[in-house]
Amino acid sequence: MSEHVRVLLSEEMVDARIQAIGEEISRDYAGKQVHLICVLKGGSFFLCELAKRITVPVSLDFMSVSSYGSDTKSSGVVRIVKDLDESLKDKDVIVVEDIVDSGRTLSYLLEMLQDRGPASLRLCTLLDKPERRVKDVFVDYTGFEIPDEFVVGYGLDYNQKYRNLPYIGVVEFD
Ligand code: IMP
Ligand code: MG
Numbered sequence: 001m002s003e004h005v006r007v008l009l010s011e012e013m014v015d016a017r018i019q020a021i022g023e024e025i026s027r028d029y030a031g032k033q034v035h036l037i038c039v040l041k042g043g044s045f046f047l048c049e050l051a052k053r054i055t056v057p058v059s060l061d062f063m064s065v066s067s068y069g070s071d072t073k074s075s076g077v078v079r080i081v082k083d084l085d086e087s088l089k090d091k092d093v094i095v096v097e098d099i100v101d102s103g104r105t106l107s108y109l110l111e112m113l114q115d116r117g118p119a120s121l122r123l124c125t126l127l128d129k130p131e132r133r134v135k136d137v138f139v140d141y142t143g144f145e146i147p148d149e150f151v152v153g154y155g156l157d158y159n160q161k162y163r164n165l166p167y168i169g170v171v172e173f174d
Helices: 011-028 044-052 104-114
Strands: 003-009 034-040 058-067 078-082 092-100 120-128 141-145 168-173
Touching (some): 011 044, 034 044, 044 058, 058 104, 092 104, 104 120
Parallel strands (some): 034 092, 092 120, 120 141
Antiparallel strands (some): 003 168, 058 078
């Protein structure tokens, strides 16, 4: 069976939206420093593009989590594979994610990060699939709301493939 990727959000659309979110964050955090947390690996492309467009001082940290479950369905039980290097105490933190799907991973993660005493904690996601939500998660900054389709590109993978596509697409099987 062969597969191809149908473009859902073009590179130009994604770039323009990231620029707008960068400007919004720069306004909201005027006079402050933002501490961006990237959830690896999916969030990495979005984090880099977003960070470049934020005009207030930025610091970065990375974490990697794995949820027990199949590749396309998360269980909500999250294991920290790589923890943050730095404390969150008194920092203005924004978690940068590729996609909020069921919300299970993020609701667990945000609760855990909140316990580390940040001055503030917000969530920024490139994509949101609201139809799929099982756990309530408040998203502060959303790139695009998308329908319930499995998407790839801009950091998102299908079996570790397609992360490097500069646009968001849907995998289709011929
Ligand atoms: P949640 O806990 O169900 O919200 O799962 C979120 C994680 O599942 C994301 O960070 C992605 O790694 C993965 N995921 C969910 N939907 C997609 C998709 O459409 N394409 C690729 N990965 C996805
Ligand atoms: Mg992810």
